[in-house]
Amino acid sequence: AQSVAQPEDQVNVAEGNPLTVKCTYSVSGNPYLFWYVQYPNRGLQFLLKYITGDNLVKGSYGFEAEFNKSQTSFHLKKPSALVSDSALYFCAVRDMNSGYSTLTFGKGTMLLVSP
Amino acid sequence: DTGVSQDPRHKITKRGQNVTFRCDPISEHNRLYWYRQTLGQGPEFLTYFQNEAQLEKSRLLSDRFSAERPKGSFSTLEIQRTEQGDSAMYLCASSGGGDFQPQHFGDGTRLSIL
Numbered sequence: 331a332q333s334v335a336q337p338e339d340q341v342n343v344a345e346g347n348p349l350t351v352k353c354t355y356s357v358s359g360n361p362y363l364f365w366y367v368q369y370p371n372r373g374l375q376f377l378l379k380y381i382t383g384d385n386l387v388k389g390s391y392g393f394e395a396e397f398n399k400s401q402t403s404f405h406l407k408k409p410s411a412l413v414s415d416s417a418l419y420f421c422a423v424r425d426m427n428s429g430y431s432t433l434t435f436g437k438g439t440m441l442l443v444s445p
Numbered sequence: 446d447t448g449v450s451q452d453p454r455h456k457i458t459k460r461g462q463n464v465t466f467r468c469d470p471i472s473e474h475n476r477l478y479w480y481r482q483t484l485g486q487g488p489e490f491l492t493y494f495q496n497e498a499q500l501e502k503s504r505l506l507s508d509r510f511s512a513e514r515p516k517g518s519f520s521t522l523e524i525q526r527t528e529q530g531d532s533a534m535y536l537c538a539s540s541g542g543g544d545f546q547p548q549h550f551g552d553g554t555r556l557s558i559l
Binding site: 362373381 | 449451476478485487489490493495500501503536538544545547548549550551552553555
C-alpha cells in the first residue's frame with residue numbers, strides 16, 4: 331500500500347521569507363512523487379514531480395522540492411514567498427512498482443503568506 | 446490545450462435521485478481519472494480509464510457508482526440513489542503520453558445532497 335503524510339494542517343509565513351511545506355511518503359517500491367496546488371473552488375494544478383535523478387526538483391512559480399530517500403520525504407520549498415502563493419498544497423505518491431496508475435494524496439497543507 | 450472541462454460545476458439534488466457528471470479531457474490525452482474530494486481531505490481515487498477501457502476501480506466505487514468512457518473521449522460518472530455521504534467535489538483528471546506524465550485536473554463538480 332502507498333500513503334502520504336502532510337504533518338502540518340497550516341503553514342504561516344511572511345512575504346519574502348522562505349517557505350517549506352512538509353511531506354513524507356510510504357511505498358513498497360520506488361516512489362513517483364508530485365506536488366499540486368489548489369485554489370478555492372478550483373481543481374488541482376501541477377507544480378512539480380520527481381521520478382529519478384537529481385534530488386532537487388524545480389517546478390512552476392519558483393517552487394522546488396527536495397527528495398530524501400533515507401527520510402522518505404519530499405518537502406516543497408520556495409526561497410521567497412509571495413502573498414499569491416497562499417493556497418492549499420497537496421503531496422501525492424505513486425508506487426512505480428505496483429502496476430497501478432493511481433495517485434495517493436495527502437490531506438493537504440494550507441499555506442498562508444502574510445503581507 | 447483548453448484544459449480538462451467538467452459539467453456541471455455544481456449539482457444540488459435530493460437524496461435518492463440519480464445524477465450524472467461529464468468530463469471532457471485534454472484532447473490528446475488517452476488516460477482519464479475520477480477522484481472524490483471531501484472537505485479537509487485530499488482527492489481519493491475512484492476509477493481510471495485508458496482510452497475506452499476501465500482499468501482500475503477503487504473499493505470506494507460502490508455498486509451505485511458507474512463510469513463510462515465511450516470511444517475513449519469524454520467520460521461520464523453516474524451515481525444512482527444518491528445518499529448524504531455522496532456530497533463531495535468530484536474531480537476529473539487526464540494525462541497523456543507514458544506512465545510518467547502528470548495528471549491535469551478539471552475544476553470539479555460539487556455535489557450537494559439535500
